[in-house]
Amino acid sequence: MRYTRIGLASYAIASVLVVAVVGVAWARSRALPDPEATPAAERAAEPIVDAQESGAAAYQSECSGCHGEGQARGRSIPALRGVAVELFTSEGGREYLIDFMLDGRVRSVEDGEVAYVESHPSYGERPDARIAAILDHMLVSWGNDALLPAERRPYSASEVAARRTVR
């Protein structure tokens, strides 16, 4: 019985910790901007004061944990330095990168069958402007800009918003 009580105590303490964990997760996920709450058109109109700077900041907090400064990490994380431009410049690459960020997966149609290739966490809950800013940041950082075609047009929030409906 003495040990039963200690057993109960450890379950109680573990439960308190789990409740704290769930509470934190709930509070933090609530703080997300709700994509449903703001109409896409309105979101697209959100002004971006300095796309370059906000892209860098967004990249730092959202992406750098895994992608660092664009370098590869093992086989599962390819180098954004290089690969990003390669994808961007291939056919359909511009849209592919947006879809990839929104879905974290890419739709492929083979023999009429729709299949999804899971490969990346989804950032679909982020505002359009933030996704556009992150993509632009990635394309001009770590020497990627030197590889880009000169006439490249930056991503825009409305472009991202448009992909949300197309997919």
Next chain:
Amino acid sequence: MLHWRTGLLLVGLYVVLALVPLAVGLAPPTPSGRAFWLELSVALGFVGLGQLALQFALIARFRRISEPFGIDLVMQYHRQIGILTVLLVLAHPLVLIAWRPAYAAMLNPVADGWAGRAGVLATVAMVGLVVLSLWRRPLRLGYEAWRVSHALLGVAAVALAQLHVSLTGLYVDTPWKHAVLMAWSAAFVGLIVYLRLLKPFRLARRPWRVADVRPDVAGTWNLVIEPDGHDGLAFAPGQFAWLKIGRSPWGLEEHPFSFSSSAEQHARVEFGIKELGDFTADIGRVPVGTRVLLDGPHGSFSCDFQAADSLLFIAGGIGISPILSMLHTLADREDRRPLRLVYACSRWDRTAFRSELETLEGRLDLRSVYVLEEGHEGWTGATGYVTREVLAPLLAEQTVGRQVFLCGPDAMMMVVERILVDCGVPRSRIAMERFYLV
């Protein structure tokens, strides 16, 4: 009795400390919120790190921490919460993978970066800890080897988990957060450095020598030690000490033994030791004069910590040791309170310290009831286990201010505690201590 206010305070402190890494992670600047499952996974990881580091405080033998509960209960808690912590830590990646299977790529130690690798290795170390502890005996891992593995895997788990957090860096991307978390982990790991390196150094300055190793009945020895160059040790009867016999102060071979001699004698202390395998099998061959380091006294199983008008002792096997110490002490103090002893053993010729108990019956108001698993020809006493029939008459005899002291194998203590409670003995009047800590 449980000093419940201190106990509650310590439990509160424990919970707060367990949440420190999470609080540091969430302190601004914080990355923007993300999906629920992702945040849940991160929070689980941080709480896992908090718990993991706290385990070092539990095992560091701080008397202030263990006294309100009893050190065996602290160890029991360590064992239970350790398992729960590993489950929390396992949930940390599993939540992510269940939510988005692509995250499974992080688990590949060959392909993924060092952050992932450190996380995977930390988890492996923790699972290893639990497996080796739960199945130490079936795995035929000796106590010593287990202790070494436990300490090394524990330190490795905290270090790797901390590395995982630092390298992932999403929530600790400022220098002060890195610094605070690393200092926090290092402080707890430092406790084991204190326990294994600094404390032995202090103990080595107050060494003891083996004065005698006296055989009692088959398989039981009385280890007698005397202080070497100091005036000995004050302890409460029923307490125990960790002994390091004849090794370097920094060796890991160390065993908890209950004092069996009178607490009134500070300069010659004895321990009743039963050959149970491992180190205790060789106790009879320890030469006189061998140096002994004594870490103690520990434990709250003592008649000195309980106000009582009558005392009922219930011992199983070598659980008699701490009770013998209490009886010797009470005899030296010429205590006149009524004392009763129920002593369960396998066989009469394996019943240790019989002659000492006989002498004590002459000096105290003590009556002993022996219960043998296996009686022999001419044995008129009780056989089998300690039952309600054995205990009821003794409980009827002592009704005023009775305190029960129970020490024996786990299974016996569980059964006897149940009988006592069924007979109306309040739980607060039953003191227990288990002697197999692992």
